[in-house]
Amino acid sequence: MEYPNHPARRYQNCIAVAVPLFLVATAVTAIQYKIPTIMVPVMQQFGVGAYAASWLMSIFTFVGIVFSLPVGMLARRFQPKRIILAAVVLACAASLAGAFAQDVALLLVTRALEGVSLVCIIACGPIVIQQCVDPARRGTASGIWMLGGMIGATLAGVTTPLLYDLVGFSGLWLAYAAFAAVSGAILAAVVKTPAAKAPAANGNESRAVRDARPFRERLKAEYGVFAKPNTWAFYLPFGLFQILLLSVLSYAPTSLQQQGMDASLSGFVSTLPMLIAIVSSVAFGALSDALHRCKPLFVVGMLAMALCTPVLLTLSGVPLWIAVVAMGLLAMGVPTVAISAYPSILGDPKLMTVGMGVLMLVQSMGQFLGSLVPASLLGPDLSQWTLCAAVLCGLGLVGTVSLLACRFR
Numbered sequence: 001m002e003y004p005n006h007p008a009r010r011y012q013n014c015i016a017v018a019v020p021l022f023l024v025a026t027a028v029t030a031i032q033y034k035i036p037t038i039m040v041p042v043m044q045q046f047g048v049g050a051y052a053a054s055w056l057m058s059i060f061t062f063v064g065i066v067f068s069l070p071v072g073m074l075a076r077r078f079q080p081k082r083i084i085l086a087a088v089v090l091a092c093a094a095s096l097a098g099a100f101a102q103d104v105a106l107l108l109v110t111r112a113l114e115g116v117s118l119v120c121i122i123a124c125g126p127i128v129i130q131q132c133v134d135p136a137r138r139g140t141a142s143g144i145w146m147l148g149g150m151i152g153a154t155l156a157g158v159t160t161p162l163l164y165d166l167v168g169f170s171g172l173w174l175a176y177a178a179f180a181a182v183s184g185a186i187l188a189a190v191v192k193t194p195a196a197k198a199p200a201a202n203g204n205e206s207r208a209v210r211d212a213r214p215f216r217e218r219l220k221a222e223y224g225v226f227a228k229p230n231t232w233a234f235y236l237p238f239g240l241f242q243i244l245l246l247s248v249l250s251y252a253p254t255s256l257q258q259q260g261m262d263a264s265l266s267g268f269v270s271t272l273p274m275l276i277a278i279v280s281s282v283a284f285g286a287l288s289d290a291l292h293r294c295k296p297l298f299v300v301g302m303l304a305m306a307l308c309t310p311v312l313l314t315l316s317g318v319p320l321w322i323a324v325v326a327m328g329l330l331a332m333g334v335p336t337v338a339i340s341a342y343p344s345i346l347g348d349p350k351l352m353t354v355g356m357g358v359l360m361l362v363q364s365m366g367q368f369l370g371s372l373v374p375a376s377l378l379g380p381d382l383s384q385w386t387l388c389a390a391v392l393c394g395l396g397l398v399g400t401v402s403l404l405a406c407r408f409r
Contacts (some may be wrong), residue, residue: 018144025148033156034088061246063115064364074359087120088184100171143285237399246370276328304330306396310389
């Protein structure tokens with residue numbers, strides 16, 4: 001899919017675009033996940049309970065729901081690369097302020113600002129790829145960029161306790177701010193987005209004609225695609241995938257510990273698919289480029305997610321490990337092919353700005369529900385694992401059927 005304002009431009013090397021975007025995504029995702037592994041010391045330092053401390057992570061999902069659409073609209077007026085760089089500056093400033101926070105209220109505000117930064121980066125990254133990378137290599141670039149979230153979460157989980165012991169709370173916050181600043185500088189220096197051509201005179205005339213139409217007609221003409229059943233047949237499985245993924249990440253460790261598994265091993269098992277995704281994300285992107293199709297890969301990944309999720313929540317032993325590997329190799333490629341396929345769903349490249357805001361809203365809602373749905377199914381004593389697994393499997397199968405009905409390549 002081409003941008004009509006840039007018919008003869010030269011694209012950048014996909015690696016030169018994808019790697020700086022990957023570094024920025026890694027840095028800001030690490031900022032998001034710097035809390036979980038030091039939650040207890042943070043609670044003690046600020047004198048808060050578990051509920052208040054949980055908002056230091058939950059605020060990211062809440063911010064995603066609130067700001068996804070505004071960020072998408074913002075990307076229509078400003079160059080997406082500039083929005084990403086502004087988001088990096090915001091993340092650094094918020095981390096600097098958080099490093100010297102004296103009470104949990106200020107720390108929570110800085111976490112919210114970090115969340116806004118992450119929303120901007122997630123929403124604008126694919127748009128930069130669309131602008132700067134040859135269509136034949138966009139799947140590969142998307143696969144590399146999508147690794148940022150997985151590597152960032154893993155990096156934070158491993159390095160945060162070590163840095164906290166070495167340099168303390170303030171030093172940890174400053175270290176992650178420095179990482180984000182360096183990654184932003186690399187992006188600013190390496191990625192060159194094209195400048196749009198000035199529209200022709202007849203283009204201005206046609207726009208004037210369009211603007212003369214009633215508001216409802218203009219709204220339908222410009223944004224009608226977002227109300228089409230085919231678009232929602234795409235959004236539904238993407239949202240359901242997020243519900244299943246968050247259910248596994250949030251509740252699989254508890255299930256495994258109830259079956260007698262060590263706490264540290266249960267955490268490793270639940271996050272292992274994310275580590276395997278280092279391979280599958282890039283592989284699915286390269287395959288989509290080679291096949292010139294995303295739908296078969298999306299269907300396979302969604303079906304794998306539907307079948308593997310109940311296994312991770314109910315079984316142990318060999319079936320568990322098979323499901324973990326299958327989820328990592330097959331299901332975790334879904335975000336990459338979803339981003340690659342999305343422009344063909346929208347049809348008009350100019351809609352990618354608002355479209356990414358809508359997609360991020362769907363993702364945020366799915367992640368929010370992913371923490372609530374299992375809790376409502378498991379009961380107060382967290383014992384109804386079979387019921388929870390069956391419902392989640394059913395949701396995954398619904399998503400698979402929706403994908404089969406959706407029209408895209």
